[in-house]
Amino acid sequence: MLARAIELDPQFAAAHGMAAHCYVLRKANDWMIDSAKETANAARLARRALELDRDDALVLTAAGMVLAYVVRDLDAGVALLDRALELNTNLAFAWFWAGYARLWLGEPEAAIERFARAMRLNPLDPYMPRVQAAIADAHFHAGRYEDASSWAAIAIREAPYHNGLRIVAASNALAGRLEPARAAMARLRELDPELRVSNLGNVQGPYRRPEDIARYEQGLRKAGLPD
Numbered sequence: 001m002l003a004r005a006i007e008l009d010p011q012f013a014a015a016h017g018m019a020a021h022c023y024v025l026r027k028a029n030d031w032m033i034d035s036a037k038e039t040a041n042a043a044r045l046a047r048r049a050l051e052l053d054r055d056d057a058l059v060l061t062a063a064g065m066v067l068a069y070v071v072r073d074l075d076a077g078v079a080l081l082d083r084a085l086e087l088n089t090n091l092a093f094a095w096f097w098a099g100y101a102r103l104w105l106g107e108p109e110a111a112i113e114r115f116a117r118a119m120r121l122n123p124l125d126p127y128m129p130r131v132q133a134a135i136a137d138a139h140f141h142a143g144r145y146e147d148a149s150s151w152a153a154i155a156i157r158e159a160p161y162h163n164g165l166r167i168v169a170a171s172n173a174l175a176g177r178l179e180p181a182r183a184a185m186a187r188l189r190e191l192d193p194e195l196r197v198s199n200l201g202n203v204q205g206p207y208r209r210p211e212d213i214a215r216y217e218q219g220l221r222k223a224g225l226p227d
Contacts, residue, residue: 013053017062020045024065029162030192030203042070050080057088065097072206074104092122096131099138106209108142129159136167140219141212145175160187162203170219181223189225197227 002019005012023042025031032038046063053059061084068077078101084094099114115135118125125131136151148171155164165188172181189195195203197217207213221227 011052013049013056013059014062016045016049016052017056017059020049020066021062023070027070028203030195032202035202039070042066046071055087057084057091057094060084060087061091061094061097064101068101068104069205074101074206074208077101078105090121092118092125095121096127096134099134100205103134103138103141104205104207106141106207106212108138111138129155129161129164132158133161133164133167136171137163140167140171141207141215145171149175149177149180156184160191162188162192165191166203166216166220169223169225170216173222174215174219178222181219185220185223185225195225197221197225 002015002022005015006019009015020042023032023038023045026038043066046066049059050063060080064077064080064084066077067073067080071077078098081094081098081101084091085098088094095114095118099111099118102108102114103111112135115131115138119128119131132151132155136148136155139145139151140148148167152164152167152171156168165184168184169181169188172178172184192203197220200217200220204213204216207216
């Protein structure tokens with residue numbers, strides 16, 4: 001549908017940006033088939049969106065997320081997300097993804113503030129389980145495994161998808177609750193049988209701090225994810 005919108009109006013920046021954003025969701029759910037080709041497509045669409053309009057907060061958010069998460073240019077993505085918030089402080093979509101950017105930079109408290117702002121601005125957001133899972137993610141990387149497992153459990157009740165299940169599994173495992181950790185891992189492996197510790201990078205964010213990556217791997221390995 002976005003491709004059709006672009007065909008009808010090649011100057012429609014937001015359509016390019018949101019088409020690029022589709023690749024964020026493909027990567028997050030481990031749906032990519034040809035990673036190199038899809039990453040290149042995402043980058044092309046994001047950069048074209050920016051060429052068309054660098055003053056649209058929605059465009060900046062979508063492009064920033066693509067560059068940070070899919071292309072793995074975290075600094076470029078963070079700059080775009082920060083600019084989006086300068087332009088529109090009421091855009092919940094921007095606060096949500098800016099939270100993830102801060103989490104990947106190793107700033108979980110700043111991430112939680114941004115996620116909470118997104119929730120206040122859009123309390124009926126259909127994305128809410130993803131926001132709740134994101135808050136869980138931030139608590140996890142702050143070492144608060146009880147809080148992480150509680151938030152993640154709320155998230156997966158509504159939408160048992162990839163990131164929420166990973167956090168439930170890892171946080172419960174590091175909190176010493178192996179039974180719920182392994183149950184979450186079993187559900188995750190039904191969803192994504194090919195997932196391994198060695199290929200976590202296919203779905204995981206571009207965490208800048210090695211200790212954040214190590215924490216994730218430790219928790220998931222303890223929950224039963226094979227190497």
